[in-house]
Amino acid sequence: MSTICRFIHAEKANYTVTLLCKVMKTAPSTYYAWVAGRKAREARRQDDEALAHEITAIHLASRHNYGVPRVTAALRRQGRLVNRKRVERVMRQHGIAGNSRCTGRRSLTKADSKDAPAPDLIGRDFTATSPGTKIVGDITYIPTAEGWFYPASWLDLATREVIGYSMADHHRAELVVDAMDMAPRWAAWSPAA
Structure with missing residues (x-):
């Protein structure tokens, strides 16, 4: 509305205010109220x-x-x-x-464009017939009053048991390795043993 009033104010030397208001489809009282409020x-x-x-x-x-x-x-x-x-x-x-x-929230992984997602080694098949054939892990973070809390765990898909877990105030690789070391049975099941 102030744009229209500024235009009417600029053109009032050439045309009457009534004509300009009629052409611009605005009430003359609107223009005069705008003029009265200029000082304010x-x-x-x-x-x-x-x-x-x-x-x-x-x-x-x-x-x-x-x-x-x-x-x-x-x-x-x-x-x-x-x-x-x-x-x-x-x-x-x-x-x-x-x-x-x-x-x-902060990410547990680096958001570099060169980092590709980890491959799906179990093909989204979360069933296992014998213990030790499929083991999955997870790491997460929880805000606490003393800072971030990071739990990591390993789960055997055949028995649905947590076979190892670890907790720390960081999310470095040693957190996951500690969870792996906690599971003594996992060492017997692993192909390297």
Whole structure:
């Protein structure tokens, strides 16, 4: 609507406001309300620029870490009564953003494009007739209050028993090897024995 009002304002020297409003399919009262609010909009724009300057100073002092909530709190401590949504809008318009902690899940494998998925050695057939013929393993991670917890286990598909397991605070290869070493029967079943 402001685009139409700006056009009418620019062309009112050549044509009447009533004709321009009729052609643009807008009410004359809309145009006159827009004209009446020009001073208020300009004052708000100038106030937003001053606020952006204060926000930038706080953001730089925080080493680019503070986001909207902390910047708002800092402005209020300085005596500037400002709404959080206004701070958010001004920061977004000026490209100011704080650092946020990465809260996403992390992968147990490297996401390199050169790494291919592991081959399916059992062909999605999870049945076995005798113990020790098909053994599968798994590793996962669980968030705890003390950090990440990584359990690894080996399962015999014939008996459905966990034949070895291991737990650690990392997901390196030794976690899986420890789970394998825990299963004494697995050594007797393995072809290398």
